[in-house]
Amino acid sequence: MSRSHPAPSRSGHSDALVVLLGALAIVVGSSALGLAVNHFSPRRIPLFAGTSVGQELAPAPGRVRQGLAPATAVPLPKGLSPITLPDARAALDNHLALFLDARPPDQYAESHIPGALSLPSDAFDDTFPDLADKIEASPFLIIYCEGAECSDAIHVAERLTEYGFLGTRVMVDGFRAWVDAGNPVTVGSSP
Amino acid sequence: MTRLRSILAHPAVGGLCRLLIGGIFIYTAVPKLLRPDDFARLVSGYRLLDPGIVNLAGITMPWIELIAGAFLVIGIIPRSSALVIAGLLAVFMLAGALALLRGLEISCGCFFPLMGDHTLGWDLLARDAILLLITLQPLTWPSTFLPCLRKTAPSF
Numbered sequence: 001m002s003r004s005h006p007a008p009s010r011s012g013h014s015d016a017l018v019v020l021l022g023a024l025a026i027v028v029g030s031s032a033l034g035l036a037v038n039h040f041s042p043r044r045i046p047l048f049a050g051t052s053v054g055q056e057l058a059p060a061p062g063r064v065r066q067g068l069a070p071a072t073a074v075p076l077p078k079g080l081s082p083i084t085l086p087d088a089r090a091a092l093d094n095h096l097a098l099f100l101d102a103r104p105p106d107q108y109a110e111s112h113i114p115g116a117l118s119l120p121s122d123a124f125d126d127t128f129p130d131l132a133d134k135i136e137a138s139p140f141l142i143i144y145c146e147g148a149e150c151s152d153a154i155h156v157a158e159r160l161t162e163y164g165f166l167g168t169r170v171m172v173d174g175f176r177a178w179v180d181a182g183n184p185v186t187v188g189s190s191p
Numbered sequence: 192m193t194r195l196r197s198i199l200a201h202p203a204v205g206g207l208c209r210l211l212i213g214g215i216f217i218y219t220a221v222p223k224l225l226r227p228d229d230f231a232r233l234v235s236g237y238r239l240l241d242p243g244i245v246n247l248a249g250i251t252m253p254w255i256e257l258i259a260g261a262f263l264v265i266g267i268i269p270r271s272s273a274l275v276i277a278g279l280l281a282v283f284m285l286a287g288a289l290a291l292l293r294g295l296e297i298s299c300g301c302f303f304p305l306m307g308d309h310t311l312g313w314d315l316l317a318r319d320a321i322l323l324l325i326t327l328q329p330l331t332w333p334s335t336f337l338p339c340l341r342k343t344a345p346s347f
Contacts, residue, residue, distance in 0.1 A: 022271025023278070026259050034254035038227060045228045045250065048243045075246075077228060149236025149297050151229040176296065 046075065076170060080157050083169035085181055088142050092184075098138035102145045102152035103175065109189040113144070113178065117191055121145070121152035124159050135160070140167045147174035205334035208325050209263050212276060215322070216260030219301070223253035233300035237290050255279065266335025273330040280323040287316045 038044055076082055083091075091097040092113065099116035101108045108118040117134065119127050128135075135141065141160065145152035157168045171178070179185060198204060223230040231249025234240065240248055256279060262272040283301075290297060290311055299311040301319075 019270045019274055022268040023274040026262065026268070026271060026275050027255055030255040030258040031251040033258070034224075034251040037224075037254070038250045041227075043225075043227065045231065045246050047247055047250065075228070147236060147297060149233045149300075151226070151232055154229070 043077070076154060076172065077158065079161055080154065081169050082172045083142055085171070085173050085177060085183070088144075088169075088171050088178070089181075089183055091140065091142060097140040097142045097169075098135065100135070100141055100143045100153075100156060101175075102143055102156040103150075105189065107146065109187075111179070111185040111187050112191075113175070114184055114186045115191050116144075118189070119143075119156055121155045124156060128159075135165065138167075140169070141165060142169050142171055144171040144175055144178070147176045148172060150174060199328060200332045202334050205329055205332055206336065208328040209266065209269065209273075209334070212322060212326050212329070213260040213262075213264035213272075216256045216276060216279075217264070220253045220257035220260060223249075224257065227253070230300065233298060236295070236297040236300075237286050238293075238295065239286055239289060252279075263329060264336075266333075266337050269329050269333040269335060273326050273333075277323055277326045277330060280319050280326065284316050284319045284323070287311055287319070291316075 035047070038047075088097075088099075092099070092115070099113045100119045101112045101116045102119060102121045103112075104120050104122065105118055108116075108120075112118070117131050119131060141157075143153040143157050143160075153170050153172075153174075157170050160168050227246075227249045230253060231246045234248050234252075235242065235245045255275065259272045259275040259279070263269060263276060287299065291313065295311070297311050299315050301315060
């Protein structure tokens with residue numbers, strides 16, 4: 001069982017200073033540990049995103065009032081390629097790609113990109129076998145999730161890449177930006 | 192009032208508060224550590240930090256959560272650990288409130304990626320406020336599970 005410490009004997013000010021210094025030590029020490037682990041991690045990400053792939057992409061307008069800075073995409077993991085909204089729209093119009101919706105099924109049923117197949121990140125192993133033939137028949141896959149801040153599309157793209165599908169592109173701006181840009185959507189649980 | 196104060200100051204209450212708050216922070220920090228890129232992406236959704244330093248927050252913040260949570264559970268410098276966690280909760284609430292006031296519809300990333308995808312809302316900020324109130328207990332009446340620190344530990 002835990003016990004309370006006796007009342008501090010130091011003055012209130014020096015006591016608060018000691019607590020503050022302890023908190024500062026936790027923040028600095030933990031940050032240094034995080035930076036060191038990231039440096040040696042196989043999932044290492046750059047400390048600063050200034051030269052990332054994401055910076056080259058069109059900003060995500062998001063569902064947001066006017067006058068706000070756009071979200072910026074964090075770089076995609078190695079081996080994955082992004083696609084911008086206009087390029088994705090062109091691929092849809094010209095029937096060049098198969099769209100895969102990595103969001104949960106209820107969000108897919110609410111609305112999705114016309115022709116997109118539902119391949120939820122959380123149920124990839126259960127869903128993929130049913131879609132494998134259609135996916136294999138398409139040379140070019142575009143995967144999306146809800147917004148620029150979500151990672152479901154990336155997880156699905158990583159799994160597909162592991163399976164040997166090289167023509168995958170992640171629509172990093174996400175479905176919200178697709179809708180806000182006035183692109184077509186369809187409703188229901190079928191493509 | 193005195194009775195309430197004596198209940199709140201009871202070591203058993205302190206132990207429970209530390210286990211709850213520290214446990215939550217450990218539980219939520221681990222998946223963020225494993226996927227710092229995903230967490231950085233979530234942070235970028237709040238559109239508060241300069242895009243150049245979003246990754247830095249994604250790398251360091253989960254480790255601060257983990258260490259502060261672990262220290263709080265064990266009782267190593269419990270007041271300082273509680274102060275760090277209180278600061279993090281205050282930052283989460285401020286960031287969330289600003290995002291909501293600006294009309295952003297984003298995933299909160301609170302229990303990322305466990306327990307489903309929570310869209311940021313005022314109810315989640317209220318939950319953070321409750322956690323912040325609980326964190327005041329170890330901040331005010333520090334305690335520890337380590338016998339060696341019970342009598343000799345400084346108050347930080």
